[in-house]
């Protein structure tokens with residue numbers, strides 16, 4: 095088979111063969127809804143533990159996913175554990191060695207990623223999600239089928255079935271603790287397709303920010319709000335060729351705080367083969383106050399901003415690559431007893447974007463999707479309670495999400511960004527701290543201390 099340009103097609107450009115659909119009415123040890131990083135990892139880890147899994151994905155491969163395409167160091171342990179690292183290494187990718195930040199005034203700081211991590215190939219990558227997700231899904235679907243499970247591509251989960259936990263009637267909407275998930279209804283074959291029902295006592299919701307499983311947990315079962323525009327972000331991305339001063343296979347990714355985009359940022363993430371992911375993101379409640387849409391804001395930065403317009407003089411956008419999507423942040427909510435949002439109930443665990451776990455400062459969500467995919471699978475195997483899951487997710491991810499939220503709020507002030515980056519530009523010690531902050535959990539803990547920050551900033 096050949097690709098669009100006549101060369102041999104690669105795995106992520108081809109359909110993925112996933113075998114026969116299971117029989118209507120079949121029962122599984124676990125059903126995973128969504129085949130992105132969160133769902134693939136949950137299904138992969140469950141299959142590794144010998145569980146019979148049904149993995150349902152609405153799309154059909156090859157498929158795109160709107161993203162900045164940066165895959166941080168946090169993801170790579172899971173990429174390796176799930177057996178995808180060698181394939182990823184062998185496919186075209188951009189190896190990230192540092193992050194360049196710039197302030198609205200133009201102060202520029204380069205934060206190198208730790209050398210040892212770069213040498214061990216564990217610092218981070220940037221590569222199109224179409225490619226990353228296909229490698230991960232292909233590997234995990236293989237493990238699921240080997241363990242006796244099934245895969246459904248083109249399966250749109252329409253509703254969740256509940257009972258009272260003993261096979262009796264569903265106690266109904268709003269009855270939260272009294273209901274237990276018992277299965278899903280899936281439509282196969284598009285709008286006019288056929289509906290199938292599959293049964294399980296263990297459901298994983300991994301279908302992104304509009305996950306039907308998440309809606310039935312948060313909204314229908316507990317009458318809690320799913321979307322909070324103070325904690326959701328709008329994101330927009332385009333792929334460009336020939337952007338000046340971007341590395342080809344290795345180098346830096348760039349995050350720029352630009353006046354017209356604050357509170358949010360403009361990014362340039364090379365993803366190999368001379369292609370750069372160019373995008374922009376902004377908190378939705380703040381975006382509501384803006385006159386311009388993200389697409390227009392980005393077009394303006396590219397065409398007119400003095401720091402960027404020359405870099406785009408000979409560049410061209412890849413047709414069809416302009417797309418927007420939403421990022422549900424993991425920042426703590428004021429009025430919620432379950433942080434950042436309810437992520438479990440009897441027979442259900444939500445992972446990744448379905449649990450609203452995107453980092454509120456960097457916009458990274460792939461790592462947290464993989465991390466929670468593993469936690470969900472382990473909790474199913476060990477038969478832990480829904481509350482155990484909620485607690486472990488927040489104790490593992492909460493400290494860094496709280497910290498990132500603080501940084502996001504600080505970054506809404508242009509003067510502070512100018513001041514901080516002006517300092518960091520001149521102070522190698524501050525650059526080292528930024529490296530640590532990105533790479534090490536312990537250093538992130540230090541940032542909780544105001545004295546530590548004061549000492550570093552002023553002396």
Ligand SMILES: Cc1cc2nc3c(=O)[nH]c(=O)nc-3n(C[C@H](O)[C@H](O)[C@H](O)COP(=O)(O)OP(=O)(O)OC[C@H]3O[C@@H](n4cnc5c(N)ncnc54)[C@H](O)[C@@H]3O)c2cc1C
Nearest residue numbers: 128130131132152162163164251301302329446447459460
């Ligand atoms: C513009 C933008 C830039 C971003 N940049 C970065 C970045 O650089 N690095 C980073 O780490 N993160 C980034 N993120 C966040 C990242 O994309 C997500 O956090 C990540 O994809 C979450 O993975 P997931 O598996 O939870 O959900 P998803 O990747 O959204 O996967 C969900 C899957 O569920 C499927 N699905 C949906 N509905 C149904 C249904 N009804 N039935 C069955 N299947 C269904 C979807 O087709 C999809 O395949 C960005 C996001 C955006 C929007």
